Amino acid sequence: MKQTPSFRKSEIILTGDRATGPLHLGHYVGSLKQRVSLQSVYEQTILVADMQGLTDNAHNPTKVSSNILNVVADYLSVGIDPSQTTICLQSQLPALAELTMYYSNLVSIARLERNPTVKSEIKSKGFERSIPTGFFTYPISQAADITAFKATLIPVGDDQLPMLEQTNEIVRKVNNLAGKKILEECRPLLSKTSRLPSTDGKNKMSKSMGNAINIGASEKQISKAVKAMYTDPGHLKIDDPGQIEGNIVFTYLDAFHPDRQYVDGLKSHYQQGGLGDGTIKKILEECLQEMLRPIRNKRTEYLNDKAQLINILKQGSALARENSEKVLFDVRGIFGLNIF
Template sequence: MIPNNLANPQEVILTGDRATGPLHLGHYVGSLKQRVALQKDHEQTILVADMQGLTDNAFNPAKVSSNILNVVADYLAVGIDPKQTTLCLQSQLPALAELTMYYSNLVSVARLQRNPTVKAEVKDKNFERGIPAGFLTYPISQAADITGFNATIVPVGEDQIPMLEQTNEIVRKINALAGGEILKECRPMLSKVPRLPSTDGKAKMSKSLGNAINLGASEQEIRVAVKSMYTDPSHLRVEDPGQTEGNVVFTYLEAFHPDQGYVDRLKVQYRQGGLGDGTTKTILEECLQEVLRPIRQKRAEFLDDKGQLIELLKAGSDIAREKTEQVMFDVRGVFGLNIFS
């Protein structure tokens, strides 16, 4: 369902993912399904953020370069249509790097360090004093991405709202220097789907922590992941009453099972006692196998022809380059640097 704040088809949507690994079920329910719906009636660009992926992987660049086509294949497999959505590669859009440089002169280090999203991720990654400059400044790079496409809507999770606030601060500074509206402010589009928990129920779902089910997961990988899922630790016997809140199996059933009335009845039975974890996991596994089987098959077909994926990404990047260079020209003019024009 399209949110009410997108009733205007003229809204410009920018979204994307870091190319640091294949996409997983969290991406699917949190954003990919929404992107498929949005592309029918809105101007949408999806950016494969390979440069941003290097901000914490510069000494392991293969982690980024080897996953670019994996991410593109994931997009296509879930239904992203390159005829309706522009797919592009961040590193092939030099205007974004130039915009980042201009914006960097308008933002203090202290302001970057105060950004709640940055603070949380610095702590999560244990950077401490060793934080790479590129990582510290990625809110500026993200502002360049958003403004480079004149995006007015950015689908994000709540934890990313501070990034958009910082983007709009930069927009206001540029417009003040220009004496008029050169750039547009953006606003977030929050998913109505709660964040899908990791399979272990302990940490944020992550490509690197091994607690996610990738879109290309094999039947065996799905089976193993579901069997290892966190449930109610006090539900020791089938006849014991169990808790469905915080029970990862039921969270996934609510997110993926096509018959929510059936899921509600399972929850009642589980809470009363008489329904074992093995049974609920079997039901969930069958459900996820059905969801992922066609995606896995399509993904494999796309990856069998990497040349086609490269051409598709190149074509989208050519379109995006033209858009971003126009914005960059306008911003460069704000600083009086279009001396050859």
């Protein structure tokens, strides 16, 4: 596969994922489908964030290294095309770490502590004061990623807006030091899809908590996950009227079933009574099996040719390294460090 995008587009998009596990349906509906549609419209780079994956997994680095190719296979299996999208590996771009160091000198501890996204993640992971420094400074690293590619459009959810705000603060500080525009400010491309809940309906969907359906899930895994899904606890008999609000099965049907009118009919029937939980779970399972089967088959093919996946990463990283080094040269010059 040719890695270099065949033509340049008007806007530059940067997106990516931490390589801490295979991607799941939350990623698929929230970002992967969007990336497939965006790649023919914008210049798009996808960063496999292995270094950022280590910020809370340094005690278990194999969790990151063993999932790098899994994530690349996930990208390709859903239709991300390396001839249109640059797929690169964060650890192979030394400019990102150097930019992070320069930017760190422009951001105070107090500013990082005020970042609501960081505060939320610290709480959810139970770090308290034992938070790894790399995780705490994640917003600075993300700013380095975004500015290194002069990205102007970043696909994010509402919870990531504070991260972009902090990136733009850094951009303005750097440009002010330079006395001219060196770096580009970015703006969010908000997802139109609500965050997909976990299959247990209790927690945020997570690669590690066993409450997600991976896009490469087997038929048995899909079936098991759907059967265990939360519905309406008050819907004890088939004839009882059921609630669709908070009913995870209907949330997933809304997200994935191709026939909106059919799903609306199921909702009406369920609310009136006479439609069992087993029936709607069977409909959802059939929907997910049909949707994920070709993705799973393609993913298996890609993982059986790891040399191809590595080559795609190598070519994309080479192109990304060239682009990021140009930005690094400009930023380094602001601090008077381009001595030779």
